[in-house]
Amino acid sequence: xxxxxxxxxxxxxxxxxxxxxxxxxxxxxxxxxxxxxxxxxxxxxxxxxxxxxxxxxxxxxxxxxxxxxxxxxxxxxxxxxxxxxxxxxxxxxxxxxxxxx
Amino acid sequence: xxxxxxxxxxxxxxxxxxxxxxxxxxxxxxxxxxxxxxxxxxxxxxxxxxxxxxxxxxxxxxxxxxxxxxxxxxxxxxxxxxxxxxxxxxxxxxxxxxxxxxxxxxxxxxxxxxxxxxxxxxxxxxxxxxxxxxxxxxxxxxxxxxxxxxxxxxxxxxxxxxxxxxxxxxxxxxxxxxxxxxxxxxxxxxxxxxxxxxxx
Numbered sequence: 001x002x003x004x005x006x007x008x009x010x011x012x013x014x015x016x017x018x019x020x021x022x023x024x025x026x027x028x029x030x031x032x033x034x035x036x037x038x039x040x041x042x043x044x045x046x047x048x049x050x051x052x053x054x055x056x057x058x059x060x061x062x063x064x065x066x067x068x069x070x071x072x073x074x075x076x077x078x079x080x081x082x083x084x085x086x087x088x089x090x091x092x093x094x095x096x097x098x099x100x101x
Numbered sequence: 102x103x104x105x106x107x108x109x110x111x112x113x114x115x116x117x118x119x120x121x122x123x124x125x126x127x128x129x130x131x132x133x134x135x136x137x138x139x140x141x142x143x144x145x146x147x148x149x150x151x152x153x154x155x156x157x158x159x160x161x162x163x164x165x166x167x168x169x170x171x172x173x174x175x176x177x178x179x180x181x182x183x184x185x186x187x188x189x190x191x192x193x194x195x196x197x198x199x200x201x202x203x204x205x206x207x208x209x210x211x212x213x214x215x216x217x218x219x220x221x222x223x224x225x226x227x228x229x230x231x232x233x234x235x236x237x238x239x240x241x242x243x244x245x246x247x248x249x250x251x252x253x254x255x256x257x258x259x260x261x262x263x264x265x266x267x268x269x270x271x272x273x274x275x276x277x278x279x280x281x282x283x284x285x286x287x288x289x290x291x292x293x294x295x296x297x298x299x300x301x
Contacts, residue, residue, distance in 0.1 A: 002111070003118045008155065010219060011122050015129050015148070017215040022133035024207035030184060031141050034132050037176065038145065041152050044168075048161045057235050057247045060161050061256050064248070067164075067171055068263045072270035074176050078183045079277035085187045086280070 008049040016042035029081055033074070040070050117158050125151030142180045146173045160238065163245045 019038030026032055044063045051059025124147060131144030149172045156165035235251050242250075252260055 002114050003158070006223075007118065007122075008159065011125065011155075013215055013218045015125060015152075016218075017211045018126070018129040018133060020214065021208050021211035022129075024211070025204060026133065028138055030138050030180065031132070031135075034141050034145050034180065037172075038129055038132060038148060041149060041172075044164075045152055045155060048156055048159050048164060051161070052159045052238070055236050055238055057251045058255075060164055060244075060248055061251050063161075063164050064167070064252065065256075065259060065263060067167060068267065071171060071176060072266050074179060075270045075274045076277070078179060079274040082183060082187065083277045 005049045005053040009046055012042045012045040012049065014042075015039075015045065029084075033077055033081070037070065037074070040066060114158065117154065121151045121154035121158065123151075124148075125155070138184050139181065142177050142184065145180075146177050149173050149177070160244060163248055 016039050019035045019042060022035035022038065023032050026035065044066055047059045047063045047066070049059075051057060051063075128144045128146075128148030128151060132141045132148065135141040135144060149168060153165040153168040153173075156162075156168060235247060235255075240247065
């Protein structure tokens with residue numbers, strides 16, 4: 001008998017909350033991006049846990065797709081960050097208020 | 102004394118889970134609390150490694166390997182590359198905050214969400230729905246075999262779409278990161294006129 005799934009889910013929720021709090025609190029764009037990765041990972045952990053609990057390989061397939069989407073997201077996001085930094089020196093999200101209505 | 106649910110697990114399983122969980126949480130806290138972005142990235146690797154260990158513990162060996170290779174090997178290295186390229190690896194002050202209320206509101210809301218999900222998770226979450234993609238255990242096949250078969254039969258169309266997504270991402274990244282040529286020539290001309298002005 002292995003560890004019950006609720007333990008994994010609780011850990012996943014804790015990791016997700018830390019990532020969400022970090023996304024709200026930090027102002028460095030790169031660190032905010034890392035917090036998004038943290039939240040994606042917490043969701044992955046929940047998916048794998050449900051795949052085991054419900055004995056369904058589909059959960060692991062979803063994690064595979066999340067990995068692909070995360071890779072694409074990081075590539076585009078870092079491209080945007082590089083493009084922004086080329087125009088202005090500011091490193092924080094508050095400096096990028098050009099899109100503000 | 103141990104909780105009865107934990108006591109039902111074997112000692113190595115419980116130890117592996119506990120150590121990996123502590124490693125992931127410390128890493129996650131490190132990502133948020135580090136003042137230096139480089140330290141944040143290294144702490145992120147720590148969390149990803151802890152989660153990979155948990156994947157192995159949950160019989161998802163392929164995903165554990167992919168987690169280390171893709172996330173720690175490619176994504177975090179990309180992060181570090183951009184940090185070094187842009188030279189933003191200086192430490193930032195965590196004290197400066199233009200929205201003072203946000204500092205207290207954000208952890209409050211985060212903890213509220215945590216409590217809410219934990220309370221929800223205490224209910225009966227398995228729906229009893231039948232498996233769509235095939236069983237994960239008890240078939241006599243390895244994890245990679247089951248995952249691959251499911252990916253290339255049931256989930257073939259999504260798999261094909263991800264390839265299109267990756268191509269689009271690559272093109273987008275190239276377009277975003279490329280320096281516009283016309284603007285560059287204008288800047289060069291401006292620099293040239295400035296130089297001429299300096300000569301006079």
